[in-house]
Amino acid sequence: MIATKDTVPEEVRKQAEYLARDNREAEPKITRILWFPHQTEVRLVEMMEGVPMSQDDVIVPFYFRASPEDAMPFPTAIALIYSAELDRLKLPDDWGDWSDAVEL
Numbered sequence: 001m002i003a004t005k006d007t008v009p010e011e012v013r014k015q016a017e018y019l020a021r022d023n024r025e026a027e028p029k030i031t032r033i034l035w036f037p038h039q040t041e042v043r044l045v046e047m048m049e050g051v052p053m054s055q056d057d058v059i060v061p062f063y064f065r066a067s068p069e070d071a072m073p074f075p076t077a078i079a080l081i082y083s084a085e086l087d088r089l090k091l092p093d094d095w096g097d098w099s100d101a102v103e104l
Contacts, residue, residue: 003037005102015074016042020104023078031083034101036091042076043095044104047083054081058090 005013019042020033029048036043045059061077081089087098 003039004100005035005037008037008039012037012039012042012074015072015076016044017104018071019044019076019078032086033104035104036095036101038095040074042074044076044078045091045101046078046080047086048080049083051080051082054085054089057088059092061092 032047061079064076
């Protein structure tokens, strides 16, 4: 279900913002983080120089289960891409398109 930042539950948005902040602190080479709003899942694309470029022009995120005991009540998908691949790679089928992204 594709959503907008205004229609996503506040708890999903808060988890996305927390992960973006935490990932930036852990990896200062991240140049941008885009959030693809969804009702029940956190979806992030993080851009970083030095990440190998895609060989097949498709984003393949890493998926993480929800972990309520760690204040992560929603499953999370995170993809790392090379900055030059922004707008060029194909997003997973149910993520919408690049214009749906919200920069965090």
